[in-house]
Amino acid sequence: MRKVSIVAALTLGFLLFVSVGSRAAEMGKYHYKDFKSPKKCGMCHREIYQEWSQSLMAKSFTHGWDDVEYFKLALPHAQKLEKVAGVKAGCIACHAPLAFLSGDIPPKSPSANTRANEGVSCEICHNITGTTEKVPYNFSYTIEPNNVKEGPRKDAEAPHGTHYSSFLRSPEMCATCHDEASPYGAWVKSTYREWKEGPYAKEGVRCQDCHMYYAPGKSTGMGPERKDIAHHTFHGAHFASKLAGSVDVAIYTKKASVKQGSTLPFRVELFNGKVGHYIPSGSTEERMLWLEVWAVDSEGKKFSIPVTPKGFKGEEYTIADSKAYAYQAMGEILGIKNFKGVKRDGDVPDGARIFRKPFLDPKGRQTICQWYTAKNTLVDYRIGPRETKVENYKWKIPATVAPGPVTITATLYYSLVPSSVGEFLKLPKTEYAPVKVNSVSTVVEVRK
Numbered sequence: 001m002r003k004v005s006i007v008a009a010l011t012l013g014f015l016l017f018v019s020v021g022s023r024a025a026e027m028g029k030y031h032y033k034d035f036k037s038p039k040k041c042g043m044c045h046r047e048i049y050q051e052w053s054q055s056l057m058a059k060s061f062t063h064g065w066d067d068v069e070y071f072k073l074a075l076p077h078a079q080k081l082e083k084v085a086g087v088k089a090g091c092i093a094c095h096a097p098l099a100f101l102s103g104d105i106p107p108k109s110p111s112a113n114t115r116a117n118e119g120v121s122c123e124i125c126h127n128i129t130g131t132t133e134k135v136p137y138n139f140s141y142t143i144e145p146n147n148v149k150e151g152p153r154k155d156a157e158a159p160h161g162t163h164y165s166s167f168l169r170s171p172e173m174c175a176t177c178h179d180e181a182s183p184y185g186a187w188v189k190s191t192y193r194e195w196k197e198g199p200y201a202k203e204g205v206r207c208q209d210c211h212m213y214y215a216p217g218k219s220t221g222m223g224p225e226r227k228d229i230a231h232h233t234f235h236g237a238h239f240a241s242k243l244a245g246s247v248d249v250a251i252y253t254k255k256a257s258v259k260q261g262s263t264l265p266f267r268v269e270l271f272n273g274k275v276g277h278y279i280p281s282g283s284t285e286e287r288m289l290w291l292e293v294w295a296v297d298s299e300g301k302k303f304s305i306p307v308t309p310k311g312f313k314g315e316e317y318t319i320a321d322s323k324a325y326a327y328q329a330m331g332e333i334l335g336i337k338n339f340k341g342v343k344r345d346g347d348v349p350d351g352a353r354i355f356r357k358p359f360l361d362p363k364g365r366q367t368i369c370q371w372y373t374a375k376n377t378l379v380d381y382r383i384g385p386r387e388t389k390v391e392n393y394k395w396k397i398p399a400t401v402a403p404g405p406v407t408i409t410a411t412l413y414y415s416l417v418p419s420s421v422g423e424f425l426k427l428p429k430t431e432y433a434p435v436k437v438n439s440v441s442t443v444v445e446v447r448k
C-alpha cells in the first residue's frame, strides 16, 4: 500500500515538473510591479530587512554557484534535452520567484540587475497563502500578491493589511521549496520529508524554531514591544558557525599502549544531535561531509588511517578514492569531447569515510546535476537526526612510526561542493573550502 502511494506521488511530481509552462497556475500570472521591493518593507522593518539581506534568501539567484549552475549547465541542458526542458522555468520558480511569477523566463543574468535578483523576498513568503499539494514540494505554493501580508499574529495593527496565517508558521510552507522531485521522478531534495519522519516533527520542533529565532523587541519602530519577535536569519550550511559542532565526535581505543608492527583497533562515533534532518541535506547531490583520521608521531610524521569497510551495498561511494572519476554530465552539457569527468571526491584523502547519498544520472554515473538525476536510492549513508554512526579502524602500526606518544585525531569536515567540481567550474573558493564541523584527539603510546 505504502509503495503504491510513493509511486503515485513520484508520477505526480514528474507531471508537475515537466508541465511547468502550462500547469503551474502562477507562471507569468503577475508582473514585477505587483510585488514591493524588500527595501520598501525595510523602511519600517529595518532589522528584519538586515537579517534577510545577510541570508541566502536574498542571494538565491545572485550568489556565485547558483548563477553558474543555472546559466552554464541547467539552462543549456534544458534547451538541448526535451526531458529536462521544464527546469528552464522550474529552477527560477524557487530561486527567483518574482521572475517566474512575472513570466520573465529565462531571466537575464544577475549582472543585468533585474528584479529577479531580489530572490526569495519578503513579498514571496508573506503573500504565500497555501499549497496545492497534500505534502508540498516543487514550488507548489499558491500566492496572492496584494497589500494584505500573511503574518504570525492575530492582533497586528499595521499601515498595510495583515492576515493571520497558520500556514506561514508551518514547516509545510518551507516544504513548497525545500523538497523537490526531478523530471525523472527522483527525490532530489527532501529536507521536509526527512524532518517529518524524524524525532523533531513528533516533538513539534519546526524548521522556523531552528532557522529563525525569537526574542523580545519590536518588528518596526512604530509597532508594540513584544516578547517573541521572529528574526529572519535563516542560517544554514553557508554559515560555518551553524555547521560547527552540529555533530559530536568521539574516539574509543581499547589499548593505551601498542607495539610497532602490531595493530591498533579503535572506533569513532558521530552523533547528530542538532540537525533536524539528515546532514547533509538540501542540495545533497553536491554536499561533502567526511571523516579524516590522522596519526602524528612524536617526531611530527603524519599517517592517514583508512576506515574499515562494512560491506554494505553501494559502500564504494562512501569511501574516498582518488582514482574514482565522476560528474561526466557536466562535460556533455558544456560540449567537451571525451570528457572523463573530474575526481569524484575532490581532495578528500583516500580511505576517508564520506557521509553521502550519491545521485546517478540516466547513464548510471554519479552526478551533481540534480535535474538530471534518474536514481538516488542505491545507498543513503548520511547521518540522520539524532542518529549515531560508528566507524571502525584497524591501524597496523608501521615500523616508521617513532616510539613514544602518538596523537590520533578524527576530524569531520564539510564542504558545499566537491573541490574538483569547484575548480573545474572556476567557482569562488569560498563555495567549496572545507569547514571543520568537529575534531577530537586521543594519545596512545607506541613501543619498540
Ligand code: HEC
Pocket: 036, 040, 041, 042, 043, 044, 045, 122, 123, 126, 149, 150, 151, 152, 153, 154, 155, 156, 157, 158, 159, 160, 162, 163, 164, 219, 220, 222, 223, 224, 226
Ligand atoms: C510604514 C511602515 C511599514 C511598512 C513600509 C511595512 N510594514 Fe509591515 N508592519 C508594520 C507595522 C506597524 C506592523 C505591526 C507590528 C506589530 O503589530 O507588532 C507590521 C506587521 C507586519 C507583519 C506581521 C503581521 C502579522 O499578522 O503578524 C508582516 C508579515 C509584515 N508587516 C510584512 C511587511 C512587508 C512584507 C512589507 C513590505 C511589502 C511591510 N510589512 C512594510 C509597518 C510597516
Ligand code: HEC
Pocket: 171, 174, 175, 178, 191, 192, 193, 195, 200, 205, 206, 207, 208, 209, 210, 211, 235, 236, 237, 242, 243, 246, 274, 275, 276, 277, 278, 279, 280, 281, 282, 283, 287
Ligand atoms: C533541530 C533543529 C533543526 C530543525 C528542526 C531543522 N533544521 Fe535545518 N539545519 C539545522 C542545522 C543545525 C543545520 C546546519 C547543519 C547542516 O547543514 O546540516 C541545518 C541546515 C539546513 C539546511 C542546509 C542543508 C545543507 O546541507 O545544505 C537547510 C536547507 C535546512 N536546514 C532547512 C530546514 C528545513 C526546511 C527544515 C524543516 C523542514 C529544517 N531545516 C529543520 C537545524 C535544524
Ligand code: HEC
Pocket: 038, 041, 042, 045, 048, 049, 050, 052, 057, 120, 121, 122, 123, 124, 125, 126, 151, 152, 153, 168, 169, 208, 212, 219, 226, 228, 229, 230, 232
Ligand atoms: C522564507 C520566508 C520568509 C521571508 C523571505 C521573509 N519572511 Fe517574514 N516571516 C516568515 C515567517 C515564517 C514568519 C513567522 C515565524 C513564526 O511566527 O514562527 C515571519 C514573520 C515576520 C514578521 C512578524 C514578526 C513578529 O514576530 O511579529 C514580520 C514583520 C516579517 N516577517 C517581515 C518580513 C520582511 C520585512 C521580510 C523581508 C525583508 C521578510 N519578512 C521575509 C517568513 C519569511
Ligand code: HEC
Pocket: 056, 057, 059, 060, 061, 063, 066, 093, 094, 095, 097, 120, 124, 125, 173, 174, 175, 176, 177, 178, 207, 208, 211, 212, 234, 235, 236, 237, 238, 239
Ligand atoms: C520560495 C521558495 C522558498 C521558501 C518558501 C523557503 N525557502 Fe529556504 N531557500 C530557498 C532557496 C532557493 C534557497 C537556496 C539559496 C541558495 O543557496 O542560493 C534556500 C535556502 C535556505 C536555507 C539554507 C541557507 C544556508 O545558509 O545555506 C535555509 C536554512 C532555509 N532556506 C530555510 C527555510 C525555512 C525555515 C523556510 C520556511 C520558513 C524556507 N526556507 C522557505 C527557497 C525557499
Ligand code: HEC
Pocket: 065, 066, 069, 070, 074, 087, 090, 091, 092, 093, 094, 095, 137, 138, 139, 176, 177, 178, 179, 180, 236, 237, 281, 282, 283, 284, 371, 416
Ligand atoms: C523546489 C524548489 C527548487 C527548485 C525547483 C530548484 N532549486 Fe536549487 N535550491 C533550492 C533550495 C531550497 C536550495 C537550498 C538547499 C540547501 O541549502 O542545501 C537550493 C540550492 C541550490 C544550489 C546550491 C547553492 C549553494 O550555494 O550551495 C544551486 C547551485 C541550485 N540550487 C541551483 C538550482 C538549479 C540550477 C535548479 C534547476 C535545475 C534548481 N536549483 C532548482 C530550491 C530549488
